[in-house]
Amino acid sequence: MLEIFVVLYCLYFLLTTYTSIMQIGFVKNARGLKAIILDENRYLEAANYSIEKERMAILSSFYSFILFILWIGFGLQTLDSFVNIESSWLKAVVFIDLFIIINWILGLPFDLYSTFNLDKKYGFSNMTPALFIKDTIKTAILFLVFGSLVIAAISWIISSFNTWWVWGFVFIFAVIILINMLYPVIRDKMFDKFEPLKDKELESKIENLLNQVGFKSKGVFSVDASKRDNRLNAYFGGLGTTKRVVLFDTLIEKLSHNELLAVLGHELGHFKNGDILKNIAIMGFVMFVFFAIFGNISEEMFLGLRLNNEPYAIIAIFLIFSPIFSFFLMPLISLISRHNEYAADEFGSNMQSKEDLVSALLKLANENKSFPLSHPLYIFFYYSHPPLVERFKELGFDVHEKSDEALKDSIYAN
Template identity: 80%
Template sequence: MLEIFVIAYCVYFFFTIYTSFMQIGYVHKARTLRPIILENEKYIEAANYSIEKERLSIVSSFYNFLLFIFWIGFGLSILDSLISVESYWLKAIVYVDLFIIINWLLGLPFDLYSTFKLDKKYGFSNMTPALFVKDTIKSGILFLVFGSAVIGGISWIITNLQTWWIWGFVFIFAVIILINMLYPVIRDKMFDKFEPLKDKELEEKINTLLSEVGFKSSGVFSVDASKRDNRLNAYFGGLGSTKRVVLFDTLVEKLTHNELLAVLGHELGHFKNGDILKNIGIMGAVMFVFFAIFGNLSEAIFLGLSLQNEPYAIITLFLIFSPILSFFLMPLISLISRHNEYAADEFGSNLQSKEDLVNALLKLANENKSFPLSHPLYIFFYYSHPPLVERFKELGYDVNEESEEALKDSIFNK
């Protein structure tokens, strides 16, 4: 069975590399054609950014493949030999924590390059070395405290319960729900500065909008996201009594009131259409399948890796292989998500106006340098949102299709 997992990883690696090369070639051609949606300068800049990100992704994929070979070949067994702890739950905590920390350290150069080189080059990142270190220390503390507690909890379940994978799923699913509830509170206390909106007129308009659709929140807040990044964004954070509307200060600065209300109207469309509960249900179903697989692994897998069939090994294999399984489920999940986005666009445009939503999306695309065209295969695997071109067409925005049609011809008539 270990061979099956290794083959699956190789297929996953091939597809990630192949789709990245297809995307680079597609965007490279699109860059030379007449700009659509974005302003001319932003169009070229967005294309260049997309290409550079994809090139970095290719290098990262090769690097991760080498790490995979290292861990599967001998790394896991070496780490096991270095840890002499009798307690099953303590060994799981030490082993898994070290595995995650080592991977984080080995991947740190890519994070640093992306944050301090690539994103700064294109005017996104405002991150300073001091803030990066500060964020890293806080994240590390959260991981060591709460992550270790979760590892210890799942280790106890694996050791003491017969059908541990069912109860393990219930435990982890409950933890994820709890994290979603506490996320805005944790961000507020440890990372971001949440403040009530200073623009009281905008706050009143937002509260009126929320009342129209029956969305109850604990408040509308602005967050100082610009200290890290210049991208525009907004989200509804938390669950139950912790729900709150969070607006990036960059978004409040760049969008008019009506445009901002249209963006929130789109998000409220997800709420009204039950997409949040649907997503939780899909996530739960996928996670249940994963637990069913890793809860019934063959003894031969552990023997092949020179590991014991114990919590530390099961959890580590879950961390290594679950992203691969997720990749093959992505097309279906992305397809559902894109359908939901169209419905949310329709709801948001009806709640405010199509013109306001289109204007907001245009500003978001230009400010975030989101290139409007992508290779169909890349969209199939990675796009949780419909391409900008398709979203604008659905909203009745007059998109120049010349570039898009020329690219289709170049793909299908080779």
């Protein structure tokens, strides 16, 4: 069984690398064409950013593949001999905590390069070393406290039930729902500064928009995202009584009221169309499949890795091999997501107007330097949203026919 998993991992590595190579070649050719959606300077800048990002992705994939070989070759066995603890649940906590910490340390150079070199080079990152360290410490505390509790609970479930994978799925699914409910509260208390909108006119317009579709929330907030990043974004955070509308301060600064309302109208389209519940159901199905696979691993797998068939080993195998299955399931999930995005665009344009939504998407693309063209294979595996060209076409906006001056007016008009 180990041989099958290793072959699948190799296929996963080769496919991700090949997809990145094809994307680099495609973008290199496309950047020589006439600029669309973005203005000319940002079109070239976005192309260069996309190419550099994919080159780093290839290097990171190769590095991860080497680590994978080292872990299954002798790393897991070495860590097992080091963590010599009798208690099953305590060994699982210590073993998995160390496994995750080691992987984080080994992957830290890529994180640092992306944050302090690549993203700063293209004007995204505002992260300072002090803020990076502070965020890292807070994240580590959350992981060591709550992550360890989850690992302990899962290890107890594995030890206590023959069909542990069913009960393990139920438990983890419930934890994920709880995390989604508490996410805005945790972000507010530990990482970001959430404030009620200072623009009361905008707040009133948003509240009216929410009331039109029956979306009940705890309020509309602005978050100081610009202290870390200059990208534009907005989201509906939380579930149930913790739901709230969160706007990045960068988004409020760059978009007009009508454009903001069009963006939120799009997001409300997901709510009205039941996409949130559909996504939860899809996530639950995928998790159930994962637990079914890793809950029925043969004894040969453990013998091949020279590990005991105990909770710590099962969880480690899950963490190492689950990215493979995520990758191969992603095209189907992305296909469903792209379909939902078209429907949300239609809803958002009806709530406000097609012109406002198109104008907002143009600004988002320019400010976030999102290159508008991608290789079909890259879209197939990675695009949860349709390409902007296709979204605009559905909205009745042909970027190829629009003059440069009119495009510029659409991007910067308020």
